[in-house]
Amino acid sequence: MFLKAFTAAATALAAFAITPAMSQTVDVLVLQEDWDAESVPRDSRIQRGMLIEFNKVLNMPPFQAQMRQYGLQGMNVYDENALALGWYDSSRVRRSDEELIQFARQIPGYSLDAIVLYTLYARAVKDPYTQVALLQSSIQYRVLSVKDGRFLDGDNMELNTSGTPLTGCAAGVAGAAPDRSCVQQFVLRNAASMANDAAAKIALRLAALLGGGASSPTPAPGTGIVLNAPGTAAPAPIAAAPAVGNQCANLPITYLVQFQGISSTMQNAAEEFMSSWACAMGLELENATLTGITFRYQTRADRRRILRNIRQMGEMMGIFFEPRLDGERTIVAEAIPIRSN
Numbered sequence: 001m002f003l004k005a006f007t008a009a010a011t012a013l014a015a016f017a018i019t020p021a022m023s024q025t026v027d028v029l030v031l032q033e034d035w036d037a038e039s040v041p042r043d044s045r046i047q048r049g050m051l052i053e054f055n056k057v058l059n060m061p062p063f064q065a066q067m068r069q070y071g072l073q074g075m076n077v078y079d080e081n082a083l084a085l086g087w088y089d090s091s092r093v094r095r096s097d098e099e100l101i102q103f104a105r106q107i108p109g110y111s112l113d114a115i116v117l118y119t120l121y122a123r124a125v126k127d128p129y130t131q132v133a134l135l136q137s138s139i140q141y142r143v144l145s146v147k148d149g150r151f152l153d154g155d156n157m158e159l160n161t162s163g164t165p166l167t168g169c170a171a172g173v174a175g176a177a178p179d180r181s182c183v184q185q186f187v188l189r190n191a192a193s194m195a196n197d198a199a200a201k202i203a204l205r206l207a208a209l210l211g212g213g214a215s216s217p218t219p220a221p222g223t224g225i226v227l228n229a230p231g232t233a234a235p236a237p238i239a240a241a242p243a244v245g246n247q248c249a250n251l252p253i254t255y256l257v258q259f260q261g262i263s264s265t266m267q268n269a270a271e272e273f274m275s276s277w278a279c280a281m282g283l284e285l286e287n288a289t290l291t292g293i294t295f296r297y298q299t300r301a302d303r304r305r306i307l308r309n310i311r312q313m314g315e316m317m318g319i320f321f322e323p324r325l326d327g328e329r330t331i332v333a334e335a336i337p338i339r340s341n
Contacts, residue, residue, distance in 0.1 A: 024071070024072055024073060024211075025072065025073050025074050025075060025076050026067070026072060026074075026075045026076065026113050026114065026206050026207075026210050027075075027076045027078065027110070027111070027112045027113045027114075028058060028075055028076065028077050028078070028112065028113065028114050028115070028116065028206070029077075029078045029080060029083070029104055029112050029114075029115045029116070030051060030054045030055055030058070030077065030080075030115075030116040030118070031080060031100045031103075031104070031115055031116065031117050031118075032047055032050075032051060032118065032119075032120075033095075033097055033100060033117040033118060033119045034047070034093055034094055034095070034119065034120075035094055035095065035096050035097060035119075036119060036121075037094070038121065039119045039120060039121050040120045040121065040122055041093045041094065042093050043091070043093050044184075045184045045188070046120070046122065046184055046187050046188045046191065047120060049188040049192065050118075050120055050188070050191060050192060050195050053192045053195040053196060053199070054116065054118070054195050054198070054199050055077045055079070057195070057196050057199035057200060057203070058075055058077045058199050058202065058203055059075065059077055060203075063075070063200065063203035063204065063207070066203065066204060066207055067203070067206075067207040067211065069207070069211075070207045070208055070210075070211025071211045072207060072210065072211045075203065075206070078110070078112070083107050083110065084103070084107075087108065088103060088106075097117055100115070100117060101115070101144065101146075101149070104146050105146055111146075111147075112146040113145070113146065113147075113206075113210060114143055114144065114145060114146060114152060114206060114210075115143070115144055115146055116141060116142070116143050116202060117141065117142045117143075117144065118139055118140065118141035118142075118195075118198070119139065119140045119141070120137070120138075120139055120191065121137060121138045121139075121140075122135065122136070122137040122138075122187050122191060123135075123136055123137075124136075124166060125163060127163075132165050132166075132171070133165070133166040133170075133171060133178075134162070134163025134164060134165055134166070135159070135160075135163060135164045135165075135166055135186070135187060135190060136158075136159070136160070136161075136163045136164075137158070137159045137187065137190065137191045137194070138156065138157060138158040138159065138194070139155075139156075139157045139191075139194045139195065139198060140154075140155075140156050140157075141153075141154060141155060141157075141198050141202075142154040143202055143205070143206070152205065152206070152209060153201070153202055153205045153206075155198065155201070157194045157197065157198060158194075158326075159190055159191060159193065159194055160326065160327060161326060161327070162327050164190055166178070166183070166186060167186075168182070168186065169182035169183075169186075170182050170183045170185075170186040197322060197324065200322065201322060201336050204320055204336055205336065247278070247279065247301065247302075247305070248278065248279040248300045248301065249300070250279075250300045250301070250302060251300070252281055252298055252299070252300055253298070253299065253300075253329070254282075254296055254297065254298045254329070255296075255297045255298075255299070255303075255306065255329055255330065255331050256286065256294060256295075256296060256297075256329060256330045256331070257274075257294065257295045257296075257297045257306075257310075257330075257331045257333065258292065258293075258294045258330065258331070258332045258333065259292055259293045259294070259295075259321075259333050259335065260291070260292045260332060260333065260334045260335065261291060261292070261334055261335030261336070262291075262292065262293060262319065262335050263290060263291070264288040264289065264290060264293060266293070266317070267285070267288055267293055269317065270293060270295070270313070271283060271285075271295075273309075273313045273316070273317075274295065274297060274309075274313075277299070277301065277305075277306075277309045278301060278305075279299050279300040279301035279305070280297070280298075280299050280301075281298040281299055281300060282296075282297070282298035283295055283296070283297055283298070284296040303325065303331070306323075306331060307323045307325075307331070310323040310331070310333045311323065314333075314335070319335045319336075320335065320336040321333045321334070321335055321336070322334050322336055
């Protein structure tokens with residue numbers, strides 16, 4: 001009787017031991033690093049909005065679903081002020097990254113998996129010809145393992161290298177100075193897109209890194225159909241979407257499409273895919289390096305369709321692509337690297 005009870009208990013414990021991943025979560029804290037005097041201070045309206053954007057995107061259902069594919073239940077995103085209540089003054093500005101890292105390690109009762117440190121830069125410059133004020137903003141961010149300080153992820157992101165024209169009340173009307181509140185809202189509305197993109201990349205990378213391995217049928221990044229190993233057939237291109245209505249009635253336009261984070265060995269596959277897209281008119285290789293490929297791509301398709309095609313191409317190649325516009329004629333498609341160790 002005792003043996004049967006012991007065996008049953010052991011079986012239950014073993015079953016629990018092999019399925020803990022489904023209840024495992026990733027504990028993350030996002031911190032504003034404003035040590036650089038040229039960065040936007042953390043007590044500003046813009047920074048508070050950016051922090052909300054980071055936390056909101058990390059909690060979005062699409063990324064929670066992605067994490068479940070890696071055996072994770074989801075992500076717990078904590079608020080700094082809530083964790084610091086009663087023992088640490090979190091109202092100060094211009095704190096060093098050393099202080100922020102130490103703070104994350106000393107939080108009573110919590111053992112965080114990762115911290116996100118980001119710095120926001122924003123300034124307005126005037127176009128020398130039109131005298132129009134242009135917003136230039138960028139984010140630098142790092143993701144660190146709290147326990148051992150290991151670098152998990154990081155990037156430098158710019159909203160628009162040439163600057164975004166400040167429009168509406170942010171530009172001033174009839175000689176009146178721009179309204180300060182409106183300017184802040186304009187900056188936040190535009191810069192928040194960078195926080196959105198950054199948080200999306202962070203969620204995917206943390207899922208793969210801290211999870212127990214993907215369970216979806218999607219091919220592992222870098223091992224999909226694009227490598228053209230000796231003796232293997234060339235990948236089949238994505239079927240061109242049939243022309244519907246006037247989708248190809250736009251004037252021809254040539255884009256500079258930059259693929260970042262993929263090797264030159266993937267060039268043939270990328271060319272096959274892009275040539276098969278609806279409304280394509282011409283494709284020419286501009287540059288190829290060990291870490292990127294750039295094409296001149298002439299098409300009658302609108303930019304929304306091109307961005308969609310790039311994402312679909314990434315799915316076929318087993319790569320997560322995050323395409324974005326950089327000005328009017330440049331599309332940057334960054335491959336998000338996924339690692340499991």
